[in-house]
Amino acid sequence: MKELDKQYDPKTVETRWYNIWQEKGYFHGDAAKGGEPYCVVIPPPNVTGILHIGHALNNTIQDILVRWQRMDGKNTVWLPGTDHAGIATQNVVERALRKEGKTRHDLGRDAFVEKVWEWKEEYGGTIIRQLKRLGASCDWERERFTMDKGLSEAVEEVFCRLYDKGLIYRANYITNWCPRCHTALSDEESEHQDTEGKLYYIRYPVKRDGKLMASEFVVVATTRPETLLGDVAVAVSPKDERYKALVGKTLSLPILHRDLPVITDDFVDPAFGTGAVKVTPAHDPNDFEMGQRHKLTPINVMQPDGTMNEDAGPYAGLDRFECRKRIVTDLTAAGLIEKIDVHQHAVGHCYRCDTVVEPRLSLQWFVKMKPLAEPALQAVVDGRVRFVPERWNKVYADWMGNIRDWCISRQIWWGHRIPVFYCDACEHQWAARGKPGQCPKCAATTIRQDEDVLDTWFSSWLWPFSTFGWPNKNPDLALYYPGNTLVTASEIIFFWVARMVMAGIEFMGEVPFKEVYIHGTVRDDKGRKMSKSLGNSIDPLTIIEEYSADALRYSLMMITATGQDVFLSNDKFEIGRNFGTKIWNAARFMQMQDPTGYVRGGPGIDAALLSADDRHILAKLSQAIESCTENLKRYRFNDAAQDLYAFIWHEYCDWYVEYSKDVLYGQNAARRAEVLKVMHYAFSTALRLLHPFMPHLTEELWHGMGYGTDEETIMLAPWPKPLTAELLQWGATSDVVNYVDARHELIRMGRMLRADCSIAPSQKLDYIIKANTPHLADQLKADVSTLTAMLKAKDITIDPAYVPSTAMPSALTPVGALYMPIEGLVDAKAESAKLAKQLEELGGHLERANAKLNNPNFFNKAKPEVVAQFEKSRQELQEKYNKVKRLLEMMG
RNA sequence: GGGUGUUUAGCUCAGUUGGUUAGAGCGCUUGCCUCACAUGCAAGAGGUCACAGGUUCAAGUCCUGUAACGCCCACCA
Numbered sequence: 001m002k003e004l005d006k007q008y009d010p011k012t013v014e015t016r017w018y019n020i021w022q023e024k025g026y027f028h029g030d031a032a033k034g035g036e037p038y039c040v041v042i043p044p045p046n047v048t049g050i051l052h053i054g055h056a057l058n059n060t061i062q063d064i065l066v067r068w069q070r071m072d073g074k075n076t077v078w079l080p081g082t083d084h085a086g087i088a089t090q091n092v093v094e095r096a097l098r099k100e101g102k103t104r105h106d107l108g109r110d111a112f113v114e115k116v117w118e119w120k121e122e123y124g125g126t127i128i129r130q131l132k133r134l135g136a137s138c139d140w141e142r143e144r145f146t147m148d149k150g151l152s153e154a155v156e157e158v159f160c161r162l163y164d165k166g167l168i169y170r171a172n173y174i175t176n177w178c179p180r181c182h183t184a185l186s187d188e189e190s191e192h193q194d195t196e197g198k199l200y201y202i203r204y205p206v207k208r209d210g211k212l213m214a215s216e217f218v219v220v221a222t223t224r225p226e227t228l229l230g231d232v233a234v235a236v237s238p239k240d241e242r243y244k245a246l247v248g249k250t251l252s253l254p255i256l257h258r259d260l261p262v263i264t265d266d267f268v269d270p271a272f273g274t275g276a277v278k279v280t281p282a283h284d285p286n287d288f289e290m291g292q293r294h295k296l297t298p299i300n301v302m303q304p305d306g307t308m309n310e311d312a313g314p315y316a317g318l319d320r321f322e323c324r325k326r327i328v329t330d331l332t333a334a335g336l337i338e339k340i341d342v343h344q345h346a347v348g349h350c351y352r353c354d355t356v357v358e359p360r361l362s363l364q365w366f367v368k369m370k371p372l373a374e375p376a377l378q379a380v381v382d383g384r385v386r387f388v389p390e391r392w393n394k395v396y397a398d399w400m401g402n403i404r405d406w407c408i409s410r411q412i413w414w415g416h417r418i419p420v421f422y423c424d425a426c427e428h429q430w431a432a433r434g435k436p437g438q439c440p441k442c443a444a445t446t447i448r449q450d451e452d453v454l455d456t457w458f459s460s461w462l463w464p465f466s467t468f469g470w471p472n473k474n475p476d477l478a479l480y481y482p483g484n485t486l487v488t489a490s491e492i493i494f495f496w497v498a499r500m501v502m503a504g505i506e507f508m509g510e511v512p513f514k515e516v517y518i519h520g521t522v523r524d525d526k527g528r529k530m531s532k533s534l535g536n537s538i539d540p541l542t543i544i545e546e547y548s549a550d551a552l553r554y555s556l557m558m559i560t561a562t563g564q565d566v567f568l569s570n571d572k573f574e575i576g577r578n579f580g581t582k583i584w585n586a587a588r589f590m591q592m593q594d595p596t597g598y599v600r601g602g603p604g605i606d607a608a609l610l611s612a613d614d615r616h617i618l619a620k621l622s623q624a625i626e627s628c629t630e631n632l633k634r635y636r637f638n639d640a641a642q643d644l645y646a647f648i649w650h651e652y653c654d655w656y657v658e659y660s661k662d663v664l665y666g667q668n669a670a671r672r673a674e675v676l677k678v679m680h681y682a683f684s685t686a687l688r689l690l691h692p693f694m695p696h697l698t699e700e701l702w703h704g705m706g707y708g709t710d711e712e713t714i715m716l717a718p719w720p721k722p723l724t725a726e727l728l729q730w731g732a733t734s735d736v737v738n739y740v741d742a743r744h745e746l747i748r749m750g751r752m753l754r755a756d757c758s759i760a761p762s763q764k765l766d767y768i769i770k771a772n773t774p775h776l777a778d779q780l781k782a783d784v785s786t787l788t789a790m791l792k793a794k795d796i797t798i799d800p801a802y803v804p805s806t807a808m809p810s811a812l813t814p815v816g817a818l819y820m821p822i823e824g825l826v827d828a829k830a831e832s833a834k835l836a837k838q839l840e841e842l843g844g845h846l847e848r849a850n851a852k853l854n855n856p857n858f859f860n861k862a863k864p865e866v867v868a869q870f871e872k873s874r875q876e877l878q879e880k881y882n883k884v885k886r887l888l889e890m891m892g
Numbered sequence: 893g894g895g896u897g898u899u900u901a902g903c904u905c906a907g908u909u910g911g912u913u914a915g916a917g918c919g920c921u922u923g924c925c926u927c928a929c930a931u932g933c934a935a936g937a938g939g940u941c942a943c944a945g946g947u948u949c950a951a952g953u954c955c956u957g958u959a960a961c962g963c964c965c966a967c968c969a
Binding site for chain 2 (some may be wrong): 006174192199220221222223224235267268269271272273276277278279280284285286287288289345346359391394395398399402490491493494521523558559569571572574575577578579580581582584585586587588589590591592593634636638639642645646653654657658661665748751752754755756758760761762792841842844845848849852855856857858859860861862863866869870872873874876877
């Protein structure tokens, strides 16, 4: 044991302990040791990422689960790692290149990819270091990266299996295209944002007998006029009488003067716009399908970068938005704009760079999702995977039920290259593991690999098993798969969680985790999502610097209700800091009282020497253990944190320590030793409960107080169990607990009287207590010394027969009546007014209680224990009421 | 358009299967540098539980509807 500093210094303590934990290998799980496994895989942050407050929340929760389960004796692995984040990382490196005035094409593919690896080696570890500073007890020996050799092999394996099964196909299809990232995106990667746009009504001249009619038009409405350059038809509803005569006729496309047939299609809603739709198969998903139905050849008018191509005629080379402006100007000049309306619609934006997504026709790879989705849906329906809170089951099920094929090819360079090869000689196409040297069909060596890379989520969805060495069978995989809980935010249920369930079932034959805990999104105090661009984000490292990692963790847990969004502002972190300080000082107090230190393995608690207070705190401790554990099981971290706060601060510090001072400063050596034993017992147990929340502080105190030797970390100390048998043995019955609770109230009343009479805290007073029952009188008599200290009394008399004088300050307490025999200090008028008010309130409560108990229906229908409860409380109310009434009468 | 969440003290939020007088932290008022802690101690004020119906012996809690705010999903140009 060493003497604790007057001030706790979290900065040095936190990093010191973290390093020790790592060196000793406490974070590592070894499959060879067997036992009951507990496995959590981290949602791998992007290598480009820096820790933001959402990560802090997410990882604190995981760390709490993992530390708790580790203490509870499980063979625990929390598997960490990072995601290569294809587009995001490529963007970062390209941005750096641009500063040198270069593009990735200047370097070429191999050199560019090499450059990204270099970047990754240099900067990719940032978020990992930050997680360590947070105290995350990840098994760092197992750290993985989605482009590791092993994980890349898993990706190839999965691709080949799906390809050979016919679940991967290549097709010319409309996909979400990001003109800035130059790549296709999946549906999930296109984020819809409500935007105020314009709806342009454009006149398409009608041709009759090959001649343009000067004054006859069909008006179509569009939000993207520039796409008219790719129009191949105009469609109307077959039911629309207005256009009946025009069906089959020809229109002239403005500007390009291309002939467009008027066709009918059920897709067209006659009620929207003009009821006539321009058909642009290369630039709109609906139009694409219409085009297929009517065998129309799509005309692509855009380059991959969002500029217009040569098919755009006079607008070739213009950016799509510039082109839009120019076309509107030109159409206006030609008198072909009927009107322009303001129009609210949802526009897709690239989730990586926020550029407006362009639906664009291109050749892409897809995964057929239906066959994978069905068993994954079933797994949630029959409870093999359980979402917490439950409501996410439905969100998941809806997505799974309406699943669409997954576009997995990206036209970028950073990522897993698609393992499909083409033979130039025989045009054979096949998927292969590794690097094939020749065509398996014709043996030609002129083979090419597909240029595209896979969606970054194509490696993430394998994370729960690829990280343990799949596809190779091994002991790690056998023990740690499937994992227990996945902790994540709702934003990536579709991106990641749903796909992991599919992959787990498809490739492992078993779901990847049993429970998915979805925590809330962190928002600022105005309810906005925290983001760098809004400048409203709170940097966890600044908070750690200012308050400590433990304070950050604990505060986050206190204010995060299960599954609810979190509203944050800087001052919230004082909760954790103040709590830490309080605990530190409580420990210092014990040390000061017990300079010889806690005796390890010394004699245990002696039931015969326990006071009511000792029994009370031990019973409360047991309640805290039970409640905290139960709340952790149910992912109610805020309730668990609250349990610990209430126990340590209020029960232990405010009441127990204060009660105990009387003994600690007294002369009874046996009692003194006993109180210290109880204190150490309660405090060391509470430290263990608190460890998952505040790992560094608890470890520092664990050793500072001598609860553990150098080799005995609190991390591996056993998780406390409720003290059911012990409480029995110690005589900590509910009678004792109720008595001490009631005595708390008595003391509060005594202090209240003193405050009411404006008596200085330093002045010692006499009190007279008239107990309700002889039993209570006995209990109180045994505690006179404690009461004297707590009330700062000169003398306390427990007198069952006491009759007070009228002008004496008095109060009613749960154990009886309490009087201060100081005459004349009471303003009789004010006092009786107060009593009258109290009487009125009590009368109201009593009336309600009576009404309830006199209601025959209540007796018939309520549970007997509820009735008993009400009867008891009615009795108490009645007693209290009578007393107040009597007092009031005495006052005159 | 579909789905979903929220509405409780001045502020931020808890409130589990309906059951005594609805809780916490912060802030506020009053008094304390009391020999662990002023990042503290003690006492206190403050709430027709969004609104309207309904079920029930009993509703903050269950049901129906309304309103406001938020989030997710969605190919009406």
